[in-house]
Amino acid sequence: MPSFLFAAGASTQLEGGFKLGPAIILITILCVFVLVGIIFRAKDTTDFYAAGRSISRVGSGMAIASNWMSAASFLGMAAIMYGSGYHGLAYVVGWTGGYVLLLILMAGQIRKYGKYTAADFIGDRYYSKGLRATGAIIAILISISYCVGQFGGIGLMFKWILGIDYAIAVIIGGSVVLVYTLISGMLGVTKNMQIQYVIIIISFLIPLFILTFKFDYFWLLPQIGYGSVVSDIVSGIPIAETTQMFNALGHEYAMVPAPEFAMPWDSATGQTFFQWMAIAFSLMVGTAGLPHVIQRFYVVPKARDARWSVVWGLFFICILYWSAPVYSAFGKILSANPEVGKLSKDAIVVYTAQLGGINPLIVGLLAAGGVSAAFSTVSGLLVAGASAFSHDLYVKVLYPEASPKKQLLMARVGTVVMAIIVTAIALLKLGLIAQLVAVAFSLAGCTIFPLFLLGIWWSGSNKQGAIAGLIAGGLVSLIAITYFVAGVKGVDLPASAFVAKWLGAWFFAWIGAPLAILVNIVVSLITPETPIEIRKFLVQNVHS
Amino acid sequence: MDSNQNDYHISFFKPTTALAKWNRNLAIKLILIWAVAVFGFQFLLRLIEKPTPENAYVKYEQVWENISTENASIEEMQTFAHTSLSVLGKLIIKPDQKVSLSNALSWVTYQLADSLQKESLFNQTKDLEKIRSEITSISDPVYLEAKNALSNLANSILGLQKTDPRRLIVALSLVSNDMEVFKAENKALVPTIMSTYLIHNQSILTDTKFLGFPFHYFYTAVFLLILFVFLCWLYCYRVDKKNVELDIEE
Numbered sequence: 023m024p025s026f027l028f029a030a031g032a033s034t035q036l037e038g039g040f041k042l043g044p045a046i047i048l049i050t051i052l053c054v055f056v057l058v059g060i061i062f063r064a065k066d067t068t069d070f071y072a073a074g075r076s077i078s079r080v081g082s083g084m085a086i087a088s089n090w091m092s093a094a095s096f097l098g099m100a101a102i103m104y105g106s107g108y109h110g111l112a113y114v115v116g117w118t119g120g121y122v123l124l125l126i127l128m129a130g131q132i133r134k135y136g137k138y139t140a141a142d143f144i145g146d147r148y149y150s151k152g153l154r155a156t157g158a159i160i161a162i163l164i165s166i167s168y169c170v171g172q173f174g175g176i177g178l179m180f181k182w183i184l185g186i187d188y189a190i191a192v193i194i195g196g197s198v199v200l201v202y203t204l205i206s207g208m209l210g211v212t213k214n215m216q217i218q219y220v221i222i223i224i225s226f227l228i229p230l231f232i233l234t235f236k237f238d239y240f241w242l243l244p245q246i247g248y249g250s251v252v253s254d255i256v257s258g259i260p261i262a263e264t265t266q267m268f269n270a271l272g273h274e275y276a277m278v279p280a281p282e283f284a285m286p287w288d289s290a291t292g293q294t295f296f297q298w299m300a301i302a303f304s305l306m307v308g309t310a311g312l313p314h315v316i317q318r319f320y321v322v323p324k325a326r327d328a329r330w331s332v333v334w335g336l337f338f339i340c341i342l343y344w345s346a347p348v349y350s351a352f353g354k355i356l357s358a359n360p361e362v363g364k365l366s367k368d369a370i371v372v373y374t375a376q377l378g379g380i381n382p383l384i385v386g387l388l389a390a391g392g393v394s395a396a397f398s399t400v401s402g403l404l405v406a407g408a409s410a411f412s413h414d415l416y417v418k419v420l421y422p423e424a425s426p427k428k429q430l431l432m433a434r435v436g437t438v439v440m441a442i443i444v445t446a447i448a449l450l451k452l453g454l455i456a457q458l459v460a461v462a463f464s465l466a467g468c469t470i471f472p473l474f475l476l477g478i479w480w481s482g483s484n485k486q487g488a489i490a491g492l493i494a495g496g497l498v499s500l501i502a503i504t505y506f507v508a509g510v511k512g513v514d515l516p517a518s519a520f521v522a523k524w525l526g527a528w529f530f531a532w533i534g535a536p537l538a539i540l541v542n543i544v545v546s547l548i549t550p551e552t553p554i555e556i557r558k559f560l561v562q563n564v565h566s
Numbered sequence: 567m568d569s570n571q572n573d574y575h576i577s578f579f580k581p582t583t584a585l586a587k588w589n590r591n592l593a594i595k596l597i598l599i600w601a602v603a604v605f606g607f608q609f610l611l612r613l614i615e616k617p618t619p620e621n622a623y624v625k626y627e628q629v630w631e632n633i634s635t636e637n638a639s640i641e642e643m644q645t646f647a648h649t650s651l652s653v654l655g656k657l658i659i660k661p662d663q664k665v666s667l668s669n670a671l672s673w674v675t676y677q678l679a680d681s682l683q684k685e686s687l688f689n690q691t692k693d694l695e696k697i698r699s700e701i702t703s704i705s706d707p708v709y710l711e712a713k714n715a716l717s718n719l720a721n722s723i724l725g726l727q728k729t730d731p732r733r734l735i736v737a738l739s740l741v742s743n744d745m746e747v748f749k750a751e752n753k754a755l756v757p758t759i760m761s762t763y764l765i766h767n768q769s770i771l772t773d774t775k776f777l778g779f780p781f782h783y784f785y786t787a788v789f790l791l792i793l794f795v796f797l798c799w800l801y802c803y804r805v806d807k808k809n810v811e812l813d814i815e816e
């Protein structure tokens with residue numbers, strides 16, 4: 023089909039080579055991160071795991087937001103909406119709505135329980151070393167799965183800024199984030215997260231004001247002003263006869279009607295009503311089961327602070343989530359001309375700013391913001407994974423006598439091993455950033471979420487029930503992920519169409535989470551009661 | 567021992583203290599609001615939606631029978647070309663479906679051209695394809711000149727209005743090798759392609775405008791997030807107030 027081929031399409035022009043301005047911005051920001059990490063570095067294991075419990079609730083809210091606003095939020099959400107329209111809003115709703123569950127059902131109680139890590143809680147509440155070890159392994163798997171998407175985002179942005187190959191970009195970016203996490207630990211990470219939040223949100227918002235102003239929409243509040251952009255996409259934009267507007271490539275600001283961008287579960291997107299609901303639900307329960315999110319509640323002084331930090335965190339997160347769809351809407355119009363060619367969806371935020379003719383330095387800041395978003399999350403994830411490895415597996419299960427120095431060393435070894443594994447998987451490019459991250463959410467929703475939910479709210483849930491529920495949730499996860507990887511690798515497994523439709527990798531928690539809860543309840547009811555000490559602790563310490 | 571053991575039970579649905587009961591009721595109320603607001607609204611959207619065709623689809627339906635039997639008038643062929651362009655202009659179209667529609671567009675444009683235009687149309691399309699495969703920038707003056715020439719010719723054949731955005735994609739959608747024959751396999755795919763891309767799920771909730779947005783879009787993308795923050799704030803506020811009332815120090 024020669025008509026669609028370009029020797030060098032506009033997308034290649036947008037990609038370009040090495041970009042000095044953006045590179046300087048990125049390097050400066052990274053230097054600031056490392057510097058702050060050094061100044062506020064972890065002095066001992068308590069600092070490394072839980073930042074000495076010295077973070078204020080607004081500060082913790084910012085850290086929650088920064089920790090949360092990953093490459094999936096910064097780059098991935100706009101990518102999903104750019105490609106699938108209204109379907110992408112399932113991710114927006116899922117990734118914010120889950121905080122309501124987290125707050126009402128867990129935040130304060132988790133802090134009152136007073137542990138360091140998710141596995142700590144599981145091992146203690148279900149009085150089982152085996153479950154503690156399993157919880158730690160699941161936490162590591164979730165962290166790895168979550169990090170893969172982030173490393174992909176880091177790779178894309180490093181590729182864009184440095185003009186280098188994706189694989190090399192992933193390796194360089196991964197190395198930098200690893201060094202930073204090793205130097206700083208969580209105290210540095212928490213301080214950095216507050217700085218990162220400011221950089222992320224400023225870099226994300228500035229281009230939106232410019233775009234809405236430049237293309238003549240209500241620019242004072244782009245998060246509302248883009249409503250008319252969405253309506254324009256639906257009705258189509260005629261070629262203006264008088265005051266013409268153009269994208270950076272000289273194409274008219276015009277497009278044919280594209281109602282599929284805004285209409286629900288449109289056949290053109292290939293997405294269904296069921297998928298919308300299943301994704302939103304899975305992301306919500308996943309949010310309430312993510313170890314690195316739960317772990318944030320251990321770093322605030324009191325349960326009340328844990329609760330209010332969720333409110334602040336969610337508000338800070340929503341500022342970005344109200345804004346991400348603006349990029350997808352403008353991206354849709356500015357890349358409407360076929361001459362623009364096929365753009366990498368995961369980089370559509372940056373391409374939209376470029377196509378909008380925004381100053382290259384501001385686009386560079388935007389790309390650096392994308393890197394910061396990925397960095398802030400990856401560092402939190404690596405700390406959570408390393409904590410699970412050193413604290414929950416090494417110290418609590420294997421070597422209880424290990425010295426604090428040895429513990430810290432093992433945390434750092436765990437961080438390095440995880441970073442290597444994540445880099446290797448990220449190089450495979452298994453899917454879009456948001457989709458890869460959604461796998462981690464479903465996994466958390468099927469495994470950790472039921473254990474926490476029942477562990478806090480029902481003293482009847484016992485070790486046997488937890489094991490059975492974990493097996494049920496784990497099996498659903500295993501089936502869904504196996505079919506996903508097999509599909510990507512071109513291996514045809516039996517009933518693959520059925521599994522893809524009902525048990526997709528981004529939404530298998532819709533059935534996995536309720537099933538794990540149900541199995542946990544049934545088995546708990548027919549097995550010996552939870553020990554009195556645990557129940558007493560729940561009554562006196564967690565629910566008092 | 568037994569009585570002691572019975573004193574220590576926690577169940578969300580069977581709270582044993584007044585505070586626990588209060589907390590349970592608050593949680594249930596907020597979660598109900600949350601669930602109905604998120605999932606209830608999507609169910610409502612699903613319930614009242616109707617497959618609604620774009621104008622382009624309505625026009626396509628009027629002419630397709632004659633196009634498929636190759637008995638169409640000039641106006642009908644122009645209409646068919648316009649509707650094909652309405653789909654070709656969508657970013658979301660799949661590559662294989664784009665090939666089929668490009669064949670349809672190229673063929674119908676060629677049929678509409680008079681004998682003099684036919685040769686120019688074919689040659690200019692071929693030239694543009696060649697230039698496109700060689701250029702390193704879409705600002706290349708030779709490319710721009712060839713594209714504009716073909717665009718002017720094709721738009722005059724198709725009778726597209728000056729402000730019609732479909733004018734912008736005609737030259738890039740024509741394929742020289744597809745002009746003489748509308749391949750049977752491509753013809754067979756056209757009805758499915760048209761219904762896939764030109765019929766949408768719409769209702770009063772999608773057609774009503776609010777602050778410039780289609781209402782359902784505003785509700786999901788903007789309002790729900792405000793609601794989530796509000797529900798979280800309300801929960802914290804109520805719990806704090808209760809703790810002060812009961813003089814509870816956490």
